[in-house]
Amino acid sequence: MLPDRTLRDDVYRRPLATALERIGVAEGWCCVDVGAGGGDVSVALAEVVGRAGRIYSVDIDPHARDEVASRAAAFSQVLAITQAGEDLLLPEEVDLAFCRFLLMHVDDPVAVLARMRKAVRPDGYVVAQEPITSAGRVGGVAMSFDGAINQDVGAELPDLMIRAGLDLVDCWAESQAWAGPGPVAGYLAHLTGVDPGNDPVVLPPLVTAVGRARKD
Ligand SMILES: C[S@@+](CC[C@H](N)C(=O)[O-])C[C@H]1O[C@@H](n2cnc3c(N)ncnc32)[C@H](O)[C@@H]1O
Secondary structure (H helix, E strand, O other), X not given: OOOHHXXXXXXXXXXXXXXXXXXXXXXXOEEEEXXXXXXXXXXXXHHHHOOOOEEEEEEOOHHHHHHHHHHHOOOOEEEEEEOOHHHOOOOOOEEEEEEEOOHHHOOOHHHHHHHHHHHEEEEEEEEEEEEOHHHOEEOOEEOOOOOOOOOOHHHHHHHHHHHOOXXXXXXXXXXXXXXXXXXXXXXXXXXXOOOOXXXXXXXXXXXXXXXXXXXX
């Protein structure tokens, strides 16, 4: 069972917890979090794999490295690396390669997923979680996010996984909805700088795709 407090402050905690439970991430696993950013996924993984496991926290931005290392190292062995997902190269094969909110920011998501496939052991897992931003709603109006190369990449995720040479074993979409004060409105205000007040909010559905790396 995943510790609740790990994912407490993350409105996308349910998709993350669901993904980690479905693939059975356990103590001792070795994982890479690509495009780790502030490290929410790295910390969640670190808590589950514990001291016997290892987390590679990879981001193209060197500023992400120190923040992630200090947060996740409290739970597990963490190696924070500055590297582009397109050039992903680790000192060992991992059990799980994970990315969240990364592929929406890259020019060639298939290239990144293919590097993640190469990074995992035979039969290891590649998991990607990406949004369909325009399917989100604030007061009934479709959301948009100019800061991404492909704000709706989640809608293409199953096909991208297959094109990267992965066996697709599971894929689903999840979202949270609410009206009035609470974490959903708070998250939206954090993202956009605009408080939705009492307008109903449906956050962009997050598509989770689980692939396995066949190596014969
Ligand atoms: C929106 S943040 C996501 C952070 C984290 N994965 C999460 O879900 O909270 C996207 C991160 O991807 C990183 N990034 C963007 N392009 C990248 C690339 N080509 N390779 C690796 N990291 C990249 C950015 O520096 C940023 O930290």
